[in-house]
Amino acid sequence: MARDAGLEAMVNDALRGQPGLITKAMFGGWVWMQHGNLLCGAKTDSLLVRLGKDNVAWALELPGVTAMMSGTRPMRGWVRASAEAYGGGATFDPLIAGALAFVATLPRK
Secondary structure, eight states, X not given: OOOOHHHHHHHHHHHTTOTTEEEEEXXXXXXXXXXXXXXXXXXXXXXXXXXXXXXXXXXXXXXXXXXXXXXXXXXXXXXEXXXXXXXXXXXXXHHHHHHHHHHTTXXXX
């Protein structure tokens, strides 16, 4: 499984204290779920962030952030951030905040 311990530590630090948070292996990396809803994921080459299908435009304007792809089609509501993007708080922090805000709108599972 492709894991990035440094990125996982960044996400863990950013999400520390969030209620209803669990982590587990999924999608060839590590994911964080809040109240049963996928929030974000980490792999060796990127951070995957769930923002909701109507809330990705702002994130796609950030350097190093692209639409998350499933084969040849974009996964609506998700973005992929490269190491360039998540290497500093200027991009990483708003992406995590956006994921938390979106997942808070979802029913708990």
